[in-house]
Amino acid sequence: xxxxxxxxxxxxxxxxxxxxxxxxxxxxxxxxxxxxxxxxxxxxxxxxxxxxxxxxxxxxxxxxxxxxxxxxxxxxxxxxxxxxxxx
Ligand SMILES: [Zn+2]
Numbered sequence: 001x002x003x004x005x006x007x008x009x010x011x012x013x014x015x016x017x018x019x020x021x022x023x024x025x026x027x028x029x030x031x032x033x034x035x036x037x038x039x040x041x042x043x044x045x046x047x048x049x050x051x052x053x054x055x056x057x058x059x060x061x062x063x064x065x066x067x068x069x070x071x072x073x074x075x076x077x078x079x080x081x082x083x084x085x086x087x
Pocket of ligand 1: 026027028029030031059060061062063064
């Protein structure tokens with residue numbers, strides 16, 4: 001088993017089990033938000049790597065595609081004085 005692609009790491013199904021949402025942000029305009037895994041699973045397979053989710057997303061602010069995603073584990077800077085978009 002060799003991982004030749006960079007789509008390793010946790011997958012959506014892993015986060016769903018741990019009840020961890022996905023943090024996504026736009027490298028163009030800095031817009032970011034936290035996406036519930038359930039809403040992603042309604043559109044994507046549970047085997048989708050979290051880092052690969054970014055390719056399916058588009059910035060709701062500037063419509064850009066320079067998106068990055070990662071697991072939004074609780075406690076990692078959730079969110080001192082910063083308000084995440086939650087629309
Ligand atoms: Zn943007």
